[in-house]
Amino acid sequence: MGDSTVLLVYARGGPPPSDAIPKVAATADRLHLLLLDPLPLPAVALATRCCTSVTDLTAARPEPGGLSDTIVALARRTAADAVLTFSEFALLAVAEAAERLGLRGPGPGAAKARSKRLMRRAWADAGLPVPRFRPVDSLTDLERAWAELHPPVLLKSAWGAGSIGQVVLERRAQLADAWSHTTGALTAATARGMSELKAGEAHHELIVEELIPATTESWYDGSGYGDYLSVEGMVVDGVYHPVCVTGRLPTVPDFTELGNMAPCVLPEALQHTVSDLSRRAVDALGLGTCGTHTEIKLMADRRLCLLETAARFGGLLLTQQIEAIHGVDLVGALTRAHLGQDPGLPDGLLTGPGRCAAGSVNVLATDSRGRPWTTRPVFVPEAVDWDRLLSPGSGIRVAPDFTVPSGTLMHHYRTGHGSLNLAGVLLLTAPTPQVLLRDSYAVLNGLEQALAGAAPAHD
Structure with a gap:
């Protein structure tokens, strides 16, 4: 392996840090960790054991314009041979830092992989199949785009992730309310740390596109x-x-x-x-x-x-x-x-x-058809009789990095808020893909009742 030093920049998103951090540490001689968001609790002790140093900037995160400077300075101080991130939201800053340091990274193309406006244009220029779209920066832009596109259309963030703020528009009368809803959901996402870290005004950039049949x-x-x-x-x-x-x-x-x-x-x-x-x-x-x-x-x-x-x-x-x-x-x-x-x-x-077959099921207060739960059960996964939901030979476990603590009251599902509704993630394994499909639906459609049987539910 040789002598190698890696700087890992952590922000929300990507694979579970309690799994990813030890894997990076096992590949390099020294791992330095830069925290832009707090680690999930299950990953904190692992990071302490695996990392040569942990630099915590969660309470004093640099402004968007200075984030790359901070990463470059720490990489030089630690003599990093590589700088990487698994987060969508830190990708641009890390890509720019790697370029400045002369290290491998996503390169200038990272901007096209973050902005759906740039991405769609690049693909259209290359003759690749993409939906017709328009960039929109205001309600007036949205009204103009409505006249140019064929509804139904989808309004969404050009820089977002997790389906946050997405709204399907079928009638012109929906435009004003949809604009307010989308911008409100994106503001909520920013408050939760689920937004672009380098391009400070990115959450204001939206696109509207025709629905793909x-x-x-x-x-x-x-x-x-x-x-x-x-x-x-x-x-x-x-x-x-x-x-x-x-x-x-x-x-x-x-x-x-x-x-x-x-x-x-x-x-x-x-x-x-x-x-x-x-x-x-x-x-x-x-x-x-x-x-x-x-x-x-x-x-x-x-x-x-x-x-x-x-x-x-x-x-x-x-x-x-x-x-x-x-x-x-x-x-x-x-x-x-x-x-x-x-x-x-x-x-x-x-x-x-x-x-084997393996899948993930998102814990949301809705069934597989999008029908919101009628109750608010307490999320107590260890009390659920999973054998009643799963097939013989299948297994299930909670992904602790992405899941609320046991005993948390489930929130009502809110359409258009995407992954802001997420209460947890379950890892399913099954002998075959067919069994996995059956079990995934069984969990989605049976979890509300299973939780209600494990702990009292609230209206």
């Missing part, structure tokens, strides 16, 4: 799967390496994610079709060295339309799922790539069944 017909033989997929991969010194395709559960209004499932059950040829479009999308952004997460909508007649590419790994439990199924440690691979070492990636796209 998505369908699973011509793709899946069975029902129950979502009408979009993601491709997980990496770019190493400008070369894209797709690793695997991940399936999704259907979203609930307005496009809030319920969970994901792997391995993908599509035939190998169709997985390569999806991966090929992902390659063209990533190449069009001109990235350097980074993780990638590309979301793609499925359409009739086996057509595809791009949603977005992030210059980082998919968040929540995706990296853990891939390791459980395929034995690939993406966190360690990215660390090695940043250090100029062989990342040890698979030779090609992994399309087989793997060791």
Whole structure:
């Protein structure tokens, strides 16, 4: 491995820090940690044990214009050979810092992977399939865009994540209320630390786009799967390496994610079709060295339309799922790539069944169809009789980094607030993808009653 020093910049988002931090530490000789947000409690002791130093700026985070300066100064002080982050919100600052230091990183293309305005333009210029869209900075812009696009349309942040503030517009009369709702939700996201850290005014930039006529017909033989997929991969010194395709559960209004499932059950040829479009999308952004997460909508007649590419790994439990199924440690691979070492990636796209099936289910106060819970149970996962919900041979565990403490009263589900509704994440494992699909729905549709049986519920 040689003598190596890594500076890891932590902010909200990305894989669980209690899993990622030890993996980075195991790959480098020294790991220095810069905290821009507080670590989840389960990760605090791990960080102390794994890191040579921890610099905590959570109480005095630099202003957006000075964030890259802070990262550069700490990297020089620690003689870092690599600077990386797994957070969407810190990506731009870390990319700029790496460029200034002459180190590997996402490069200037990171801006296109953060701003959906720049991303959509780059893809359109490359002749790739994207929905028609307009940038909007005011209600007047939205009214003008409404006249130019074909409704229904989707209003959302150009820099957001987690479906926060998204609103589907079907009638012109909705525009003013939708604008107020979206800007309010994004303000709430900023207060929760779920917004861009370097581009200070980014949360004011919105886009509105035509809805993609998505369908699973011509793709899946069975029902129950979502009408979009993601491709997980990496770019190493400008070369894209797709690793695997991940399936999704259907979203609930307005496009809030319920969970994901792997391995993908599509035939190998169709997985390569999806991966090929992902390659063209990533190449069009001109990235350097980074993780990638590309979301793609499925359409009739086996057509595809791009949603977005992030210059980082998919968040929540995706990296853990891939390791459980395929034995690939993406966190360690990215660390090695940043250090100029062989990342040890698979030779090609992994399309087989793997060791097991693994998925994540988001804990939201809604069922699989988006119907909000009628009660407010107390979240006490250890008291739930999971065997009554799961199939024989399946397992489930709470992801503590992303889950509220046991005993927390569940909040009502609010449409259009996306991941701000999230109370937790559950990791499911099953013998086969078919069993995983069945169990995911059983948990989504049975959790309210299961929690009510474990602890008193509130109206």
